[in-house]
Amino acid sequence: MLAKVTPLMLLLLSPLPAPQPSTSNTEGDLLFLLDSSASVSRHEFSKVKEFMWDLLQPFTFGPRDVQTSIIHISTTPSMEFPFDQHLTSSALQKAIGATRQLMGDTNTGQALSYAREKLFSSQAGARPDVPKVLVWVTDGFSTDDISEPMQLLKDRGVTVFIVSTGRGNFLQLSAAASPPSDRHLHFVDVDDLPIITPELRDAIRGRLAPAGAAGFRLVWPQLLSQESGFYSLEYGPGANPAARRSLQVPGAQSSLVLSQLAPGTTYEVTLVPESNERYFPPRGWGTRVTTLPEEISPAQVLISDSGPRSFQVSWAPVLDSVATYQVLYGPLPGNSAQVLQVDGRHNSTLVEHLAPNTTYLVTVTAIYRSGKEKSLSAKACTLEGERGQHQEGPQRVTCPEGDSESMISSLHQSQAVLPASPGMGSGIPLEQFPAPAGLFSPQRAPG
Known part of the structure; x- marks a missing residue:
């Protein structure tokens, strides 16, 4: 039987391969420990608020994303707002802008004990079983001991980043930050906080990344x-x-x-x-x-820019795990099809040399690097007449009904024998072949 889950082990989950530089796919509770005491000047306090917002801007906020809060370091610690109060960027920006300095003593140890309570309190909007990150912005001074309450926080799996805008005690702050200190401790002048913002944001994002399908x-x-x-x-x-x-x-x-x-x-x-x-x-x-369910491509196929002899085929999403796409198309009714090969980094292609006023069945197949294949089909109609693309106003498109069922399945059966090709972009038809009729399946084909 699995050992009981304890807060000592912090589980962070990130998509594989390496996380992308986006912060829209992160989850966790992020707490700022803000020095609001009288040892901080009004100018410094204002600059730190700007820094907090700059740090948070790219994140997505919500009950399944990032939640954040602020605890003031003063004579008595206090929470500016609970984690689950501001769940949009605009609301959070206003809340940070409205934060006022409390003055008083720099009782950081008390604030850390208070933070440990709030980081794991549902009444404060905190969530169980999500990563916890603490960012302490300080001028380097404290009127009480921080070593024990800080260690208790880290023992519960909280990742601690420290930003010192004052002189501070290097040995004390190094011991307080999560190891290794060179990644979790920053000394910087308050006017130069933007210099460390990208690096710190990336480090925080790495601690908040959620599970992926591959690992x-x-x-x-x-x-x-x-x-x-x-x-x-x-x-x-x-x-x-x-x-x-x-x-x-x-x-x-x-x-x-x-x-x-x-x-x-x-x-x-x-x-x-x-x-x-x-x-x-x-x-x-x-x-x-x-692990997350595997993201599937293509999840949607769009036909646009139809003319008498061509139309555009687009699909989404584009995934790193896809090596190439095959676009198969043929008239309905009919028993033949052509194929275009498109590089896996692209999400559209132009299909040309078509017959006017004709319904086509288009099947986009993603060929994954693992060898798996996923397909999705759609109907497309060319315009009537050679001059249709030059006419002003609405254009009449006639899509005769055909036996679409027999076509989709034929294409899916034939695609397995197509040779690979390094073709990119709009592509050139690589092969034309007869498609045996009578095999069709629903439009979302099995992979």
Whole structure:
């Protein structure tokens, strides 16, 4: 049986291959610890608010995306707004702009204890089982101890980034930030905060990335070193214990990518630290994660710019996992078809040399790098007459009904024997061949 999930192990999930530079596919609770004490000038406070908004701008907010909140460091800590209050960019921008400095003492330790409570409180809008990230913006001073409350936060799996705009104690702040400190601790003048914004945003995004169809990333607190031990990791589909795999992870690591997994599958993961210097529970820590369903292309096919002799075929989405697209087309009724080969990076092609006033069946097939194929079909009609494309106003398109059912299936059967081609863009018909009739299936063809 899988060990009980504890907050000590933070599970982060990212699409594979490497995450794209978009922040629209992220999930987690992001908390800003804002120095609102009297040690911060009005100018500094204003600049930090600008910095927070610049950092957040590209993210998508919502109950299944990123949620954020602000806790003030002052004599008594307070929350500016709960995580689930502002779930649009415009609302969040207004809320940050309306944030007022509280003044008072710099009781950062109290604020950290308060943050630990709120980061895991449903009453504060926080969510269970999502990554937790804390960004502490400070002038480098605190009137109380921060070491213990900060360690308690990190022990619960919170990733801590620190931005110091003052002199600060390097050793103290290095110990407070998540390891390695060179990635989680920044010293910068308050007027130069935009310099570190892209790097910090990318680091935060890496901690908030969700599961993909091909795999996920595990991230956990750094419990060991290269010399002090190693981790034993086991993972496998929950429905098939016999398929579990084991591997050994060096003690210096605090993250690992698990790839080549099945989409839409729940995996059970167990991590056990092995050390001769420190005691850890023998069963380690475990969690479950479900990979996303595989994204399918093409999910839609669009016919546009029809003329007497041509029309444009477009499809979406375009996926990195697709090597090439084949566009098969033929008249209805009929028993022949032609094929265009289109590079996997493109999402449209022009089909030319057609007969006027004719209905065509068009099938777009995505050929994945894995060898799998997915197809989707649509009808297209050419305009009547050679002058149709030059006429002003509405143009009459007559689409005679044909035996579309027999055509789709024929195309799907024939496509498997087509030779690959490096053709790109609009393409040139590579091969014309007879399509055996009478095999048809519904318009979304099986892959």
